[in-house]
Amino acid sequence: MSETHIQIDNVNAYYSGNHALKNISVQIPKKQITAIIGPSGCGKSTLLKCMNRLIDLTDEITYSGKILIDGENVFDKKTDIINIRKKMGLLAQKPTPLPMSIYENIAYGPRIHGLRKKPDLDNIVEKYLKLVGLWEEVKDRLNSPASNLSIGQQQRLCLARGLAVEPEIILCDEPTSALDPVSSQHIEQQLLKLKEDYTIVIVTHNIHQAMRLADYVVHLYLGELVEHGTANEVFENPKEERTRAYINGTFIPEYTIDTEVNLKGNECPYNFIYAKQALHKLGKGKILKVIVDYPTAVTEVPRGMEADGHNVLRVKQINESDWEILIRKN
Amino acid sequence: MEFRRIEEAVFKVLMIFSLLIVVGSLLAVIGIILWKGLPVLSIDMLTKTAEGGYYFGKGGGILNAIIGSLYLALGGTILAFFLSIGIAFYLQKEYSGGTRLSNLTRLCLDILWGTPSIVYGAFGFTVLMYFQMRASLIAGIIVLALLELPIMTRAMEEVIKTVPLELKEVSYSLGATRLETTLRVVSKQALPGLMTGVLIAFGRGIGDAASILFTAGYTDRIPTSLFDATASLPLAIFFQLGTPFPAVQQKAYASAVILLVIILAISITTRLLSRKYTKYIIK
Numbered sequence: 001m002s003e004t005h006i007q008i009d010n011v012n013a014y015y016s017g018n019h020a021l022k023n024i025s026v027q028i029p030k031k032q033i034t035a036i037i038g039p040s041g042c043g044k045s046t047l048l049k050c051m052n053r054l055i056d057l058t059d060e061i062t063y064s065g066k067i068l069i070d071g072e073n074v075f076d077k078k079t080d081i082i083n084i085r086k087k088m089g090l091l092a093q094k095p096t097p098l099p100m101s102i103y104e105n106i107a108y109g110p111r112i113h114g115l116r117k118k119p120d121l122d123n124i125v126e127k128y129l130k131l132v133g134l135w136e137e138v139k140d141r142l143n144s145p146a147s148n149l150s151i152g153q154q155q156r157l158c159l160a161r162g163l164a165v166e167p168e169i170i171l172c173d174e175p176t177s178a179l180d181p182v183s184s185q186h187i188e189q190q191l192l193k194l195k196e197d198y199t200i201v202i203v204t205h206n207i208h209q210a211m212r213l214a215d216y217v218v219h220l221y222l223g224e225l226v227e228h229g230t231a232n233e234v235f236e237n238p239k240e241e242r243t244r245a246y247i248n249g250t251f252i253p254e255y256t257i258d259t260e261v262n263l264k265g266n267e268c269p270y271n272f273i274y275a276k277q278a279l280h281k282l283g284k285g286k287i288l289k290v291i292v293d294y295p296t297a298v299t300e301v302p303r304g305m306e307a308d309g310h311n312v313l314r315v316k317q318i319n320e321s322d323w324e325i326l327i328r329k330n
Numbered sequence: 331m332e333f334r335r336i337e338e339a340v341f342k343v344l345m346i347f348s349l350l351i352v353v354g355s356l357l358a359v360i361g362i363i364l365w366k367g368l369p370v371l372s373i374d375m376l377t378k379t380a381e382g383g384y385y386f387g388k389g390g391g392i393l394n395a396i397i398g399s400l401y402l403a404l405g406g407t408i409l410a411f412f413l414s415i416g417i418a419f420y421l422q423k424e425y426s427g428g429t430r431l432s433n434l435t436r437l438c439l440d441i442l443w444g445t446p447s448i449v450y451g452a453f454g455f456t457v458l459m460y461f462q463m464r465a466s467l468i469a470g471i472i473v474l475a476l477l478e479l480p481i482m483t484r485a486m487e488e489v490i491k492t493v494p495l496e497l498k499e500v501s502y503s504l505g506a507t508r509l510e511t512t513l514r515v516v517s518k519q520a521l522p523g524l525m526t527g528v529l530i531a532f533g534r535g536i537g538d539a540a541s542i543l544f545t546a547g548y549t550d551r552i553p554t555s556l557f558d559a560t561a562s563l564p565l566a567i568f569f570q571l572g573t574p575f576p577a578v579q580q581k582a583y584a585s586a587v588i589l590l591v592i593i594l595a596i597s598i599t600t601r602l603l604s605r606k607y608t609k610y611i612i613k
Binding site for chain 1: 423424428497498510515518519609611612
């Protein structure tokens, strides 16, 4: 493995008492693409936001541990967070242009970091718009509002804006989830090109995207680090059953289901209690399939089962309202 | 099924009825003022100050009150603006942390908002007496600023709250400080709403009579310094209506027309001027 750029050490995070990240320790390699994968609500975005401490803007959040970037601890209150953030460009889920012209969107970053001269700013704007392949499309209307661009163009503008402050790292939070396939492809190509010069961390729940892009993979599940390693290791030969299940996604790994309980129409905590009773009747190593339709149960039942020491093998949406949860008794 | 349909119809009628009452009242107010005021409105009223005996039906106009009201309301609004914008920005989570202090601030502002303006007037009068000062433009401006402050601040804060968190995240992720984010991103996005807040407060300020009755005084001259007493339109209307002479009473309606026009003109110009800056807003 190549040189480490971001070292995450024992990071824990709690949202109003909810344990969102559990003892995460992982090293993110320099100038490679690291994909953080996992189902919705597993803590991917939380981990990403910890890296530039945007997490501070969230209500009732507490965190502990260490994240070292170039030897500086991001979580240390003495660290100059402005400088840390300047080192990290962010590409958000939804393209978010600032309420300014196209030109000003790019110039915003360099300007706040002290660049004032118009010719310098002009150069920067042109350079980064060219880098993301947007220059030809917008060069005649640099002063028109950024919100007039198409969604795909907006996302490329956001990428250019992030790059214009000359970061070393690019953090992407599901950057293509709001885009059409062509724009998504465009962004993916940009990222592959950019990894020559930047360390890229991308959060995605699109497993195929992770396969296309990633050199290194981190798999989170319910706030836990399930597995991490090079893309080859994780995708070709995952060590953990849960990773295998997640990667295989649609085609279902063959589990022999010993008991099936339908808990549709039940609310929490009854979902959990009935599931527990059903599990109680089973022998060790047997597999229980639970079907729920109560939204909270989708996260809470697996969480509770894991807390009891059982293995959650799969949480999967099977139709519009129903989810199946596979649990192996330990 | 039948009952639900009747229910629906009854409520629709009730809603339309309420709407008609509101629109009707507004039209009635404007209509009566224009109907009674326009015929008496003259160039003299707009261009001359009150001559001695104006309130007994002699010549002159209410230029002193027009200028006085503009001074008072603009001064009060500008003063209130600088205080309000600071408080409204501070109430953002990044600064106040959504703490007890900010909740207390909101509570205080809401109480101030509900305080009758005559109470502000009495308060201002007491302070003036304490310092042995006379009623003056500056005292009026300060009291109007106090009156406008809670309205403006609460309106601004509500607008600032609607600025999407993502916009702030973008700014912070580029390494901006809280101040840069507030001044360059939040205020740009919130601009139309901030302006509405200012205009509502201005309208309240220029139309208020009770708070400036004891603090700004009343005079027939145009004030030449901050320490002169000054006339104002609401009080001019009050005094003209209070005379026993029908001719003077009619002029009160003309003054009301002038007040209405000033408020409309300022609202419209502000909106036109700001159009240039609002086109960048992210919807």
